């Protein structure tokens with residue numbers, strides 16, 4: 336498999352696990368949000384505030400193409416909403432092993448609370464997380480591999496993904 340793509344709801348650990356995986360495999364770690372921030376020369380909260388979510392979603396698709404099409408050895412941590420566009424799901428499946436990270440709602444809340452960098456939580460994770468989780472409850476089902484991260488260390492999760500990669 337040429338690349339690994341991590342998908343999952345906010346706070347499931349995509350960005351963190353990507354770094355651990357990159358270390359283990361000696362591959363290149365890419366955080367899609369960072370790739371967008373660099374291309375747009377603005378932070379994610381700034382992009383949502385100044386240009387709006389549709390603009391952010393277009394930049395997200397461009398970043399996915401840039402980081403995956405014709406590439407190999409990339410470990411791409413996507414943002415939680417990158418799976419919503421069918422075009423994006425196609426790019427992911429065509430270019431790598433797609434791994435969905437999951438976590439229970441209590442764990443997600445603990446991990447994202449007090450983080451100002453996720454504009455969709457509107458500074459009120461307790462209200463926004465249950466709503467968004469309900470809306471996206473099947474959004475990550477297209478991944479062939481699914482790993483519950485709630486009670487696992489980042490290193491355990493990275494090891495499981497490497498196993499899946501070898502079995503692929």
Ligand SMILES: Nc1ncnc2c1ncn2[C@@H]1O[C@H](COP(=O)(O)OP(=O)(O)O)[C@@H](O)[C@H]1O
Pocket residue numbers: 343344345346347348349350351352412446447484487488489492
């Ligand atoms: N397996 C884990 N165990 C404990 N904390 C974790 C784990 N994975 C991620 N975290 C923590 O949760 C927070 C959100 O993780 P992050 O990687 O940013 O998630 P995502 O990119 O999926 O939104 C970070 O503070 C991170 O250190």
Ligand SMILES: O=C(O)C1=C[C@@H](OP(=O)(O)O)[C@@H](O)[C@H](O)C1
Pocket residue numbers: 343344345346349350368379413414415416417452453454455
């Ligand atoms: O779920 C979403 O729609 C989003 C998730 C964020 O990434 P994380 O999942 O890494 O927090 C980031 O892309 C943006 O704030 C939108």
Ligand SMILES: [Mg+2]
Pocket residue numbers: 349350351368412413414
């Ligand atoms: Mg992230």
